[in-house]
Amino acid sequence: MTVLDYTPPAGDIRTLVHRHAQQWPERAFLLFPETGRSLTYGALWDKTQHYGRYFAALGLTKGDTVSFMLGNGQAAAELFLATLCNGCITSPLNPAAGQEQIEYVLEHSDTRVVFVSAAYREQVACAIEKMNRAVLLIDADVDQGPDWQMQPATTAPDPQLDGSDSGLLMYTSGTTGRPKGVMLSHRNLLAGGMNTARAHELSGQDRALCVLPLCHINAQCVTVMAPLVTAGSVVMPHAFSVSMFWSWVIDQRCSWFSVVPTIISYLMHHEHPAGDAELRQALAGVRFGRSASAALPPALHAGFEEKFGVAIVETMGLTETAAQVLANPMPPKRNKYGSSGLAFGTEVRIVDRQGNTLGQDEEGELMIRGDCVMAGYYKNPQATAEALEADGWLHTGDLARQDADGFVFITGRLKELIIKGGENIAPREIDDALYAHPAVIEAGAIGIDDEHYGQEVVACVKVDPQSGVTEQELIAFCLGKLGRVKTPKNIYFLKELPKGPSGKVQRLKLVDQLKSGQVI
Incomplete structure (x- = not known):
């Protein structure tokens, strides 16, 4: 495959995995820095057959749902891909979701088997005890894999699959009620990976660093599926580490990485032992980072x-679109700061x-259509009908505008919009102003009820503890950038802002914390 060939490979x-194994059996696909192990495309196919024989012994058949709750590593990566290759549906569990949501997801997803590491065993076992049906729990080491406690079948299944078959069942964060199960087909997953590859001009020579959790769509479709469709490779440590990040990039010869703004902020505030100049020189082979x-x-x-001399390409995606929707062009083509890019x-x-x-620069709801758009929400026809139009257009719930060059600027969420005295205020604008202050590491603006204005603007921040910055200093800083109406009335200092698995600040949880007095 060349850098210009972005037709679906299968x-x-x-x-797809079988073809890669035949064409590039010795090419590395997955590399695990903590153990020094790697998995070639040939070995990946063998692993899918190995897991398939055990799946057959468990009585799993095409369309059955398999879940796992593991940290990143060899076991999670193998389970994710082996489940797909054997015709089952993979439904990863998010450890950060909270016990009530984990219980709901296990029940709602019709999961038959859960693979779990020692760190989460008690949590998952408690959830299974409350269920009205039998679910098998299998212990798994993050590096060594499952403890099967059984003999495998003599042959692996050979499911007849096509693009319409379901592959991934991912649950949304559920900040506004019960989480919804997003159904993504093989066609959706391949399209999501291919859209990422097309946007970032990836080839088989590229190597990605994956530090985001495999229980999130970003890691699944961006830093696993995109290299898979282009026959590239992925470095997958157990978790993000601010002190190890650049060492992984340099030592493993990564050409790109996918992160979130929170990680970018942490890297900015961490002093590398080598110093900025030497680090910049060592990063000369990195093509780009993706946010x-x-x-x-x-x-x-x-x-x-x-600071680092590495171009950051801002992008935008949704679970409902297999991660990739918009991206800024690759350097040296023109990027626009503040924009999620082009389609x-x-x-x-x-x-x-x-x-x-709407016309140029008019603000409204962003809608999306393409092969990456989900099949629907699992067992929720009403939510599916509300989100998907009959002609395939998806309602994202994001407020946006599009300029004359086709660049899309996300201005907020319809449900998060702050309405103060009749004026619509996008929280992102306030976040951006706060992030411009050198002491701010994390920021999240929210609206709270106010008897005079309907809503008032406040913000929560995490700052560098050595800065000594005060609330009044930050308010004055915002006043110069935002004007009086949009400047937060109060700014609260937190040790950590509540975030989802992707690193996105959860504003509704901030509102709940404020109401309960937890941030004061």
């Missing part, structure tokens, strides 16, 4: 590129509340 993931899952403040974007492999439009397409 109709389903099983066929997604939350808006990247322009000041943080520019500061990172200046790659999808159609986008901005609409008003009546569904009419």
Whole structure:
């Protein structure tokens, strides 16, 4: 495959892995820095057959749901891909979701088997005890894999798959009620990976660093599926480490990485032992970094590129679109700070509340159509009908505008919009202003009830403890950038802001904390 060839390489993931194993049996696909192990494409196919024989022994058949709750590593990566290749549906569990949500997801997803590491065994076992049906729990080491406690079948299944078969069942964060199960087919997953590859001009020579959790769509479709469709490779440590990040990039010869704004902020505030100049020189072979899952403040974007000499490509995706929707062009083509970029492999439009397409720079809801768009929400026809139009257009719930060059700017969420005295205020604008202050590591603006204005603007921040910055200093800083109406009335200092698995600040949880007095 060349850098210019971005036609779908296969109709389903099983066929794709098998073809790669035949064409590039000795090419490394997965590398695990803590153990020094690697998995070639040939070995990956063998692993899928190995898991398939055990799946057959368990009585699993095409369409059955398999879950896992593991940290990143060899076991999680193998389970994720082996489940897909054997015709089952993979439904990873998020340890950060909370016990109530884990119990709901296990029940709702119709999961038959859960693979779990020692760190989460008690949590999952408690959830299974409350269920009204039998679910098998299998212990698994993050590096060594499952403790099967049984003999495998003599042959692995040979499911007949096509692009319409379900492959991944991912649950949304559920910040506004019960989480919804997003159904992604093999076609959706391959399209999501291919859209990422097209946007970032990936080839088989590229190597990605995956530090985001495999229980999230970003890691699954961006830093696993995109290299898979292009026959590239992935370095997968157990978890993000600010002190090890650059060592992994350099020592493993990674050409790109995918992160979230929170990680970018942490890297900016961490002093590397080698010093900035020597580190910049060592990073000369890195093509780019990719930022997604939350808006990247322009000041943080520019500061990172200046400090490390690595271009950051801002992007935007959703679980419902297999991660990839928008991306800025690759350097040296023009990027626009503050924009999520252009559509790659999808159609986008901005609409008003009546569904009419809006003009240049008019703000409305972002809608998306393409092969990456989900099949629907599992066992939830009402939510599916509300999200998906009959002609395939998906309602994202994101407020956006599109400029004359086709660049899309996400301005907020319809449900997060702050309405103060009749004026609509996007929280992101306030976040961006706060991130421009050198002491701010994390920021999240929210609206709280106010008897005079309907809502008032406040913000929560995590700051560098050595800075000594005060609330009044940050308010004055915002006043100069935002004006009086948008400047937060109060700014609360937290040790950590609540975030989802992708690193996105969860504003509704901030509101709950404020109401309960936890941030004061």
